[in-house]
Amino acid sequence: xLDITISRGTTVALPKTEFDLLLADLRENGYQTVGPxxxxxxxxxxxxxxxxxxxxxxxxxxxAGRFRLVQGASNNYFDFIPGADSxxxxxxxxxxxxxxxRKGKGWEYAEAEAATPRYALIGVRGCxxxxxxxxxxxxxxxxxxxxxxxxxxxxxxxxxxxxxxPAGTCFCASMGTGPKAQGSxxxxxxxxxxxxxxEIGSELGRSLLAKRKYDLPSAFVQNIANQRLSRAxxxxxxxxxxxxxxxxxxxxxxxxxxxxxEVAKRCLSCGxxxxxxxxxxxxxxxxxxxxxxxxxxxxxxxxxxFNPAYSHVFGGNTRPTIRARxxxxxxxxxxxxxxxxxxxxxxxxxxxxxxxxxxxxxxAEIAALRKExxx
Amino acid sequence: xxxxxxxxxxxxxGHPGKLIQPDWAxxxxxxxxxxxxxxxxxxxxxxxxxxxYRFQPGQFNMLYLPGYGEAAISMSSDPxxxxxxxxxxxxxxxxxxxxxxxxxxxxxxxxxxxFGTSWPMKQIEGRDLVLACGGIGLPPLRPAIYHIIRNRxxxxxxxxxxxxxxxxxxxxxxxxxxxxxxxxxxxxxVDRGDENWDGRVGVVPMWFYNFRIDPRNTAVLTCGPxxxxxxxxxxxxxxxIPAERIFVSLERNMKCGQGSCGHCQIxxxxxxxxxxxxPFSVLQRYVNVEEY
Amino acid sequence: xxxxxxxxxxxxIPWFGTLSPEHLEKLAEITTLRAVRAGxxxxxxxxxxxxxxxxxxxxxxxxxxxxxxxxxxxxxxEQHDVFGWSSVTPLVRQRTAxxxxxxxxxxxxxxxxxxxxxxxxxxDLGYLVMRRLANVVASRLMVTRLQxxxxxxxxxxxxx
Ligand code: SF4
Ligand code: SF4
Numbered sequence: 001x002l003d004i005t006i007s008r009g010t011t012v013a014l015p016k017t018e019f020d021l022l023l024a025d026l027r028e029n030g031y032q033t034v035g036p037x038x039x040x041x042x043x044x045x046x047x048x049x050x051x052x053x054x055x056x057x058x059x060x061x062x063x064a065g066r067f068r069l070v071q072g073a074s075n076n077y078f079d080f081i082p083g084a085d086s087x088x089x090x091x092x093x094x095x096x097x098x099x100x101x102r103k104g105k106g107w108e109y110a111e112a113e114a115a116t117p118r119y120a121l122i123g124v125r126g127c128x129x130x131x132x133x134x135x136x137x138x139x140x141x142x143x144x145x146x147x148x149x150x151x152x153x154x155x156x157x158x159x160x161x162x163x164x165x166p167a168g169t170c171f172c173a174s175m176g177t178g179p180k181a182q183g184s185x186x187x188x189x190x191x192x193x194x195x196x197x198x199e200i201g202s203e204l205g206r207s208l209l210a211k212r213k214y215d216l217p218s219a220f221v222q223n224i225a226n227q228r229l230s231r232a233x234x235x236x237x238x239x240x241x242x243x244x245x246x247x248x249x250x251x252x253x254x255x256x257x258x259x260x261x262e263v264a265k266r267c268l269s270c271g272x273x274x275x276x277x278x279x280x281x282x283x284x285x286x287x288x289x290x291x292x293x294x295x296x297x298x299x300x301x302x303x304x305x306f307n308p309a310y311s312h313v314f315g316g317n318t319r320p321t322i323r324a325r326x327x328x329x330x331x332x333x334x335x336x337x338x339x340x341x342x343x344x345x346x347x348x349x350x351x352x353x354x355x356x357x358x359x360x361x362x363x364a365e366i367a368a369l370r371k372e373x374x375x
Numbered sequence: 376x377x378x379x380x381x382x383x384x385x386x387x388x389g390h391p392g393k394l395i396q397p398d399w400a401x402x403x404x405x406x407x408x409x410x411x412x413x414x415x416x417x418x419x420x421x422x423x424x425x426x427x428y429r430f431q432p433g434q435f436n437m438l439y440l441p442g443y444g445e446a447a448i449s450m451s452s453d454p455x456x457x458x459x460x461x462x463x464x465x466x467x468x469x470x471x472x473x474x475x476x477x478x479x480x481x482x483x484x485x486x487x488x489x490f491g492t493s494w495p496m497k498q499i500e501g502r503d504l505v506l507a508c509g510g511i512g513l514p515p516l517r518p519a520i521y522h523i524i525r526n527r528x529x530x531x532x533x534x535x536x537x538x539x540x541x542x543x544x545x546x547x548x549x550x551x552x553x554x555x556x557x558x559x560x561x562x563x564x565v566d567r568g569d570e571n572w573d574g575r576v577g578v579v580p581m582w583f584y585n586f587r588i589d590p591r592n593t594a595v596l597t598c599g600p601x602x603x604x605x606x607x608x609x610x611x612x613x614x615x616i617p618a619e620r621i622f623v624s625l626e627r628n629m630k631c632g633q634g635s636c637g638h639c640q641i642x643x644x645x646x647x648x649x650x651x652x653x654p655f656s657v658l659q660r661y662v663n664v665e666e667y
Numbered sequence: 668x669x670x671x672x673x674x675x676x677x678x679x680i681p682w683f684g685t686l687s688p689e690h691l692e693k694l695a696e697i698t699t700l701r702a703v704r705a706g707x708x709x710x711x712x713x714x715x716x717x718x719x720x721x722x723x724x725x726x727x728x729x730x731x732x733x734x735x736x737x738x739x740x741x742x743x744x745e746q747h748d749v750f751g752w753s754s755v756t757p758l759v760r761q762r763t764a765x766x767x768x769x770x771x772x773x774x775x776x777x778x779x780x781x782x783x784x785x786x787x788x789x790x791d792l793g794y795l796v797m798r799r800l801a802n803v804v805a806s807r808l809m810v811t812r813l814q815x816x817x818x819x820x821x822x823x824x825x826x827x
Pocket of ligand 1: 273276277278279280333345346347348349350351352353
């Protein structure tokens with residue numbers, strides 16, 4: 001090991017061969033290492049042990065309603081842009097038991113059985129980091145917190161990665177969340193051919209890295225990384241003009257625009273966009289009970305504003321049409337969210353566009369709405 | 376978050392910080408009201424919760440029936456009840472409330488709350504009040520009526536406009552005389568009368584026409600079916616009552632009570648946390664947007 | 668020359684206060700006052716009797732007889748409400764609902780045939796009267812619509 005003092009903010013060059021040791025070290029410290037793998041013709045976030053588990057050399061072609069894996073020329077591990085899966089499922093699981101009660105004299109709580117898992121997330125993009133920070137505002141508040149989310153969040157170790165090859169549906173540069181990862185990570189990678197440039201983001205990150213063999217990066221290498229990063233910012237597949245948001249989507253007269261009817265003709269109300277979105281947080285609770293009604297549990301499941309039962313009030317649905325539901329989704333995400341949580345609800349990851357079976361491109365829809373109301 | 380809205384106090388039932396788990400309460404009394412509607416009187420089992428639990432008129436609790444789920448129910452009892460019982464007038468519609476309807480005295484039920492904003496009883500002191508409600512809109516206003524009676528000198532003329540479908544659907548009839556005796560004028564109307572009904576037939580909001588009100592000093596509190604609320608608002612505005620003095624209580628699909636499940640949104644507001652009671656001035660921009 | 672008692676009563680009704688003395692006089696001339704007792708039937712569905720009424724005091728219910736359900740009260744007229752207005756419309760057929768006094772009270776009764784005649788002769792007064800009646804009809808229609816919606820119905824019934 002070289003005698004270099006490293007601290008938060010320092011960037012070192014880590015040979016790729018050292019990375020597996022870092023992962024092993026994380027596991028020894030009680031973390032479950034999760035990261036991207038090729039699965040079901042897509043990229044899925046799941047358990048990984050070594051770099052070999054990662055989608056090596058894989059790139060993705062993405063457009064509205066289109067996602068393809070292609071073998072690229074390089075041997076890099078992070079050349080792809082994520083698929084439908086997002087890290088949301090680790091912090092805010094699609095299905096999680098809230099509590100179980102047992103019948104005694106009245107009812108009492110049964111002890112929770114499963115311990116909270118500790119995850120090390122490997123390969124979190126800028127937009128994905130931003131998404132986690134957006135969800136923090138929803139589930140950890142000054143006056144209350146969501147226990148499931150908070151315990152998982154507090155135990156998190158994050159290895160971020162800077163995006164060098166944005167996909168056709170990416171617009172993180174418009175949303176200010178990427179391609180460079182910003183925010184609270186423990187380590188952040190920029191992938192070059194033989195090394196990862198690793199920026200230290202936390203004390204925990206530093207202490208892990210300190211055990212590895214690394215070098216200080218040459219100015220030349222740094223320069224290449226910076227150049228690739230700024231080129232990535234120019235290569236965004238899409239650009240969203242945010243200058244008139246959230247107003248464009250919250251002005252009541254714009255809520256009656258003809259364009260909503262037009263989108264409603266194409267939207268299937270399938271809810272894909274909400275399920276792939278890393279910031280969508282709506283949930284529902286379902287109840288179950290054993291046969292002799294002595295034990296009952298309450299389980300939380302993801303919900304979607306596209307679900308017809310979502311807006312059901314005793315006696316009817318307040319958003320019976322697809323037009324009303326699509327409008328609720330778009331105006332919440334790019335409008336009302338700002339007033340609720342101080343930021344827009346979109347990070348520009350592009351998933352909702354890629355995974356829409358009707359090829360609805362929300363960036364284009366916003367532009368079309370703008371054109372209609374400000375001709 | 377937004378200064379236009381009254382802030383709701385943090386709940387006192389449900390485990391602090393972890394509001395997902397209800398506290399347990401025993402049903403000590405059940406009062407049948409009308410067909411398919413009863414009032415359940417609850418007492419918290421944990422003496423500490425019983426001690427610290429307080430609610431304001433207009434707020435609601437989430438009642439939890441293990442195996443069936445939760446329902447948002449406004450409190451309908453006196454917030455200063457001497458026995459510290461909390462009354463919930465429940466209409467049996469949907470799985471949870473239908474099964475609450477099968478419970479007996481002595482059964483135990485889960486409670487989280489109180490949630491949401493309350494009728495602005497302090498802010499409207501000194502004013503004439505019009506309480507306009509219909510159907511199951513009366514229960515959420517009853518705690519306000521008790522508050523007014525207890526502090527009668529703090530309010531001016533008080534008129535309760537109350538509409539129901541038929542005479543037998545009128546709730547709390549045994550209390551009406553008591554309310555009148557505290558100088559609350561009651562204007563009751565039904566949609567359909569029979570030969571024995573000598574009261575009014577017609578629709579609550581329209582009866583506004585018949586009253587002399589001083590728009591500069593009147594506040595309106597309204598609760599009931601959304602259509603009725605809309606007409607009460609039209610009428611109130613037509614009588615030049617300012618929108619910020621018309622208070623409405625909204626019903627939506629509330630699940631979590633803390634603005635995290637997303638179901639009860641209207642525009643930027645979560646009804647469970649920023650409502651259910653809103654001054655109409657903050658909703659004004661959204662009311663005419665259909666299906667919003 | 669109109670009965671001064673009638674003029675005094677009509678003047679208490681806000682709308683009449685906006686009329687000129689001549690117009691008021693003309694209307695008072697065709698108006699009689701009548702006391703009613705609770706339970707008294709004023710007219711029945713199908714009657715041809717020809718008056719427009721204004722409630723001075725009390726409450727009058729409009730009722731429709733429904734087989735197997737009996738008399739259904741569909742509307743009550745309160746102080747200063749107008750009822751029996753259909754007899755001023757151009758197509759007078761017969762009463763479409765019955766009217767029963769619910770409380771003891773007093774009514775102003777205008778001879779509808781004469782009212783139609785006055786309105787034809789004096790178009791200015793005719794306009795004011797018709798405008799007023801349009802208002803009455805509009806508010807009655809509003810109430811009817813709201814009743815039609817049946818907003819207090821049990822939600823599950825509404826979904827049926
Ligand atoms: S709205 Fe679409 S682009 Fe924005 S964060 Fe969600 S999935 Fe990504
Ligand atoms: S916008 Fe696309 S993904 Fe979203 S609900 Fe409509 S069809 Fe499905």
